[in-house]
Amino acid sequence: DAKTTQPNSMESNEEEPVHLPCNHSTISGTDYIHWYRQLPSQGPEYVIHGLTSNVNNRMASLAIAEDRKSSTLILHRATLRDAAVYYCMGLRNRDDKIIFGKGTRLHILP
Amino acid sequence: GAGVSQSPRYKVTKRGQDVALRCDPISGHVSLYWYRQALGQGPEFLTYFNYEAQQDKSGLPNDRFSAERPEGSISTLTIQRTEQRDSAMYRCASSTGQGAAFFGQGTRLTVV
Numbered sequence A: 001d002a003k004t005t006q007p008n009s010m011e012s013n014e015e016e017p018v019h020l021p022c023n024h025s026t027i028s029g030t031d032y033i034h035w036y037r038q039l040p041s042q043g044p045e046y047v048i049h050g051l052t053s054n055v056n057n058r059m060a061s062l063a064i065a066e067d068r069k070s071s072t073l074i075l076h077r078a079t080l081r082d083a084a085v086y087y088c089m090g091l092r093n094r095d096d097k098i099i100f101g102k103g104t105r106l107h108i109l110p
Numbered sequence B: 001g002a003g004v005s006q007s008p009r010y011k012v013t014k015r016g017q018d019v020a021l022r023c024d025p026i027s028g029h030v031s032l033y034w035y036r037q038a039l040g041q042g043p044e045f046l047t048y049f050n051y052e053a054q055q056d057k058s059g060l061p062n063d064r065f066s067a068e069r070p071e072g073s074i075s076t077l078t079i080q081r082t083e084q085r086d087s088a089m090y091r092c093a094s095s096t097g098q099g100a101a102f103f104g105q106g107t108r109l110t111v112v
Helices: none
Strands: A009-013 A018-023 A032-038 A045-050 A061-064 A070-075 A084-091 A104-109 B005-007 B010-013 B019-024 B031-037 B044-050 B053-056 B065-068 B075-079 B088-095 B101-103 B107-111
Touching (some): A009 A018, A018 A032, A018 A084, A032 A061, A045 A061, A045 B101, A070 A084, B005 B088, B010 B019, B031 B075, B044 B065, B044 B075, B075 B088
Parallel strands (some): B010 B107
Antiparallel strands (some): A018 A070, A032 A045, A061 A070, A084 A104, B005 B019, B031 B088, B044 B053, B088 B107
């Protein structure tokens, strides 16, 4: 598994964009970058994943650096419901175990 | 079913008893994962399956823990001779093997 590094915590104001960074300098060329989040008292929830190109879905955008050593999860307009622990990880697309690191605890200020 | 279903949702057992936790994945999902989560901590990987084959059990803490998925669908995580330190939330997830994994609501195990 690719080792990932994320800040322990971040704060953002409600209704502003949030950029959550992740370093994954040991990622292999075929590992996908996945993001999950875990809201308080809930199970983990898939957010987004990508390989090389930037990706968008209804929840977030994923910006992947050209060298693939880092990526940024972008929440375009944070709400209080986005307060959660956000995890990034590198995974082979098939046949790989999903390992959660310590993640980033995101606090949203009203 | 519509999502990953785990049962029971809550289990209280006496120290020394065996418990079996069940996970019913999303229909057709190839991969099934088990995790344990202590309060305030991230999910800790236990084991995972592709179809009925257990691919990795390196996260199982000791030989009291075992898991099976005999027909490639429902999975059971069994803890023998439970100890108080086994108390935690046990979570199951399933995926197609490509992309997103979906998690169940978990089983809260309390060993008294």
